[in-house]
Amino acid sequence: MNPKEFITEKVKEKFGPALEEVSDFRDDLCLTIKSDRIVLLGNFLKTDPDLQFLMCKDVTAIDWSTRKKRFTIVYHVHSFKLNFTLRIKANIELDPPSIETVTSVWRSAEWYERETWDMYGIKFINHPDLRRMYMPEGFEHHPLRKDFPVIGIPGSLPLPHKAE
Amino acid sequence: MGLESKLTQDGFITTTIDAVVSWARKSSVWPMPMGISCCAIEMIAAADPKYDIARFGSEVMRFTPRQCDLMIVAGTVTYKMAQVVRRIYDQMPDPKWVIAMGACTSSGGMYRSYSVVQGIDQFLPVDVYTAGCPPRPENLLNALMTIQEKIGKTKSRDFKNRSLKELELSQN
Ligand code: SF4
Numbered sequence: 001m002n003p004k005e006f007i008t009e010k011v012k013e014k015f016g017p018a019l020e021e022v023s024d025f026r027d028d029l030c031l032t033i034k035s036d037r038i039v040l041l042g043n044f045l046k047t048d049p050d051l052q053f054l055m056c057k058d059v060t061a062i063d064w065s066t067r068k069k070r071f072t073i074v075y076h077v078h079s080f081k082l083n084f085t086l087r088i089k090a091n092i093e094l095d096p097p098s099i100e101t102v103t104s105v106w107r108s109a110e111w112y113e114r115e116t117w118d119m120y121g122i123k124f125i126n127h128p129d130l131r132r133m134y135m136p137e138g139f140e141h142h143p144l145r146k147d148f149p150v151i152g153i154p155g156s157l158p159l160p161h162k163a164e
Numbered sequence: 165m166g167l168e169s170k171l172t173q174d175g176f177i178t179t180t181i182d183a184v185v186s187w188a189r190k191s192s193v194w195p196m197p198m199g200i201s202c203c204a205i206e207m208i209a210a211a212d213p214k215y216d217i218a219r220f221g222s223e224v225m226r227f228t229p230r231q232c233d234l235m236i237v238a239g240t241v242t243y244k245m246a247q248v249v250r251r252i253y254d255q256m257p258d259p260k261w262v263i264a265m266g267a268c269t270s271s272g273g274m275y276r277s278y279s280v281v282q283g284i285d286q287f288l289p290v291d292v293y294t295a296g297c298p299p300r301p302e303n304l305l306n307a308l309m310t311i312q313e314k315i316g317k318t319k320s321r322d323f324k325n326r327s328l329k330e331l332e333l334s335q336n
Contacts, residue, residue, distance in 0.1 A: 135244075143279070150277060152279070157243040
């Protein structure tokens, strides 16, 4: 059994209908999970002795702008045992957008989630230190959202006053 | 005049204070290399033996603002970095000059983006803008020569130390 089928079978067996979609695009396996199961799935993937997805390589988001479920959170996790990188997606629509943090599972997700918060304004519930990453403290917008103008919002970032 | 020829014989010249002071100032402009991104590489190249910025008396690149008269802002200035650039500028003793090196510092350049200051002249008094992305070292040397020309034309009394009050204001 190749690792893709093996992983898919295992997750399907454990999560049943909470596993919303399985896709295999350009040789990348992607599982879409209900957003409230993300920590359970993370724990399962990490602790299951046959899977051992020990490393979280990236957390980011997609802003679909017009869809009802506007944001998709994307995780990339790696298993050294299977030598396999898996993509996990979770669609969220709540207002304000929020999802449970996976820092309890993968500690490395802390800064990725901070970045995602900074750029997309997605609240990671129970995150230990949800501060801005790139933009200055006190900035009120989230630049990678589709409705944010590329040139920025005039006056939203402070400049020193002009030296004479 | 008889006096002048007599003095020259004895090793004296007559001149004005302004001429001497500005000659001294323009012949050793010490740069503060504010190398924030890619333009800094060309600034470094200007200091190497091929372009040799030492010919203009500016080889002493000091990484402390307290010993500099010229800030070469070489690189993309983001809004976050603007605070730092300004703080360093404020620490330089008067009189001081600024070269905006490259498209980024002059106008934001190709980064027409929310995070990049669209021209450092919004918060610094720029003396010379240098075109290019990045400008060649010759271009930077040309900017330096322009600064020297400007210094040569300035009267020494035009520079007064800024009052303490202004300094306090700019700290915040
Ligand atoms: S002007 Fe060009 S070379 Fe210079 S800092 Fe900007 S992008 Fe880099």
